[in-house]
């Protein structure tokens with residue numbers, strides 16, 4: 001009996017060590033890559049190689065370990081509230097002006113070699129910006145890199161430098177007339193391994209009307225609600241099950257997709273498509 005008990009303990013200890021080695025992140029309850037590996041997704045395969053190269057190239061990158069990195073390693077997200085004069089308000093002003101313009105030309109995607117929806121989805125609850133000036137993208141890049149906590153957390157998770165792969169902005173419309181169909185139901189994003197998203201929401205949010213909910217998919221229990229005034233959230237949208245209910249009032253939203261980098265530093269794409277380069281080793285050229 002005793003021998004059996006100790007062997008079971010040894011097996012459990014062995015399995016726990018394997019788990020720690022291959023999955024150091026406690027929030028990895030779901031990993032889309034296993035599913036995609038079986039489907040032989042060439043693009044995701046290339047991203048594994050790209051990540052390996054980025055890690056190797058950035059081997060001596062300075063990354064600090066602190067209470068935020070410890071929290072992120074366990075939970076997969078970081079959140080704070082924007083201060084009054086921070087740069088994202090300039091993006092929100094641009095969003096407000098742009099979506100009010102008449103005769104806007106809807107453009108899916110500005111780049112070649114970029115994964116995107118072939119037809120613009122007829123989402124009735126969101127009004128998107130289709131083109132974002134490069135100067136704003138560069139300012140956003142500086143805003144993230146100068147925020148020591150954000151910059152360090154991204155580098156800590158990627159174990160490499162990074163770049164803004166995509167910037168989107170939209171107004172999520174409230175459903176006060178109860179006629180809209182396209183609510184953002186809870187889901188996992190399907191992006192290449194170790195993609196991070198930064199979400200910024202304009203307005204005040206409470207637990208009952210949060211900007212975003214992070215949910216345990218198995219139990220359907222709420223893990224965390226994004227609340228407070230003008231919240232900014234960094235999270236792994238591949239591994240955290242997340243959703244957003246119709247807002248009480250129209251909600252302006254900014255979504256920034258970040259990807260590990262070997263050498264690229266400049267932002268890549270600003271507009272409707274939320275995607276990534278199909279082949280990360282290939283250049284994306286401007287086509288629209």
Ligand SMILES: [Fe+2]
Pocket residue numbers: 187188189237242
């Ligand atoms: Fe999502």
